[in-house]
Amino acid sequence: MVIFRKGSKINLRPIEKSDVPKLVEWVNDEETTRYLSIYLPMNTFDEENWVESLSKNKSTDIVFGIESLKEKELIGNIGLHQINSVARKANLGIFIGEEEYRGKGYGTEAIKKVIEYAFLSVNLRKITLSVLSFNERAKKCYKKCGFQVEGVFKEGFFKEGEYVDEIFMSIFRKDWQKQ
Ligand SMILES: CC(C)(COP(=O)(O)OP(=O)(O)OC[C@H]1O[C@@H](n2cnc3c(N)ncnc32)[C@H](O)[C@@H]1OP(=O)(O)O)[C@@H](O)C(=O)NCCC(=O)NCCS
Structure with missing residues (x-):
């Protein structure tokens, strides 16, 4: 079992090619993609290319699989994207692909682990x-x-027949250290 960072409910670990079938399932799932920018069908080839790109782009994108500690099951992905080493900032992305794991604190713990790693x-x-x-x-x-x-970027996205606002959020290391 590969563990990059260990929490109390989840581990963060590298994404593997063997994860592709699950990834394809999640990125095509309507209930998951309604919250994401994805709107096109994604096939095995697309996801294999994405997994391959992770090895080449580590200076700008660091992505982890989120694994439940108890069941040792991949339940989602989390990543730091568009890493800018001059401004020392990055954009966080996350989804819990397995619906039964949402709303139970797994996302919060994964994000807290990635914040700690990032800073x-x-x-x-x-x-x-x-x-x-x-x-x-x-x-x-x-x-x-x-x-x-x-x-807020007003009406920055088109979802389910409507233009929706995009909210921008951030956390600074100096504020995180105080918490
Ligand atoms: C967003 C996401 C990563 C959050 O992870 P999670 O494990 O589900 O979240 P958590 O359980 O850690 O925290 C969610 C909180 O919102 C609350 N919540 C759940 N559903 C809610 C709703 N409909 N309205 C308001 N709050 C809600 C939960 O009760 C919890 O708060 P609490 O700990 O005070 O009870 C996950 O739900 C997900 O991947 N969703 C689908 C894809 C997505 O939205 N990705 C993010 C795109 S920006």
């Missing part, structure tokens, strides 16, 4: 993210992790 191992200064305005669960989860709203 204490990658030496980042700021983590940003964006979330669709109707995604109440994600907004609550991010706030619990210490993210604060910076601003």
Whole structure:
């Protein structure tokens, strides 16, 4: 069992090619993608290419699989994207692909682990993210992790027949250290 960072409910570990079937299932699932920017069908070839790209792009994208500790099952992905080593910032992305694991604290723990890694191992200064305005669960989860709203891009996305606002949130290392 490969463990990169260990929590009390989850482990963070590298994504493997053997994870591709699960990834294909999740990125095509309507209930999951309604909260994400994905709107196209994704096949095995697309996901294999993505997994392959992770090995080549580690200076800008660091992605982990989220594994439940108890069942030792991959339940989602989390990553630091568009890492900017000059401004020392990155954009966080996450999804829990297995529906029965949502709303039970797994996302919060995975995010807290990645924040710690970003600030204490990658030496980042700021983590940003964006979330669709109707995604109440994600907004609550991010706030619990210490993210604060910076601003709104009005009608930045088109979802389910409507234009929706995109909320930008961030956390600074200096504020996280105080918590
Ligand atoms: C967003 C996501 C990562 C959060 O992870 P999670 O494990 O489900 O979240 P947590 O259980 O740690 O925290 C969610 C909080 O929101 C609450 N919540 C759940 N559903 C809610 C809802 N409909 N409205 C408001 N709050 C809600 C939970 O009760 C919990 O708060 P609490 O700990 O105070 O009780 C996960 O739900 C997910 O992947 N969703 C689908 C994809 C997605 O939205 N990705 C993020 C895109 S920006």
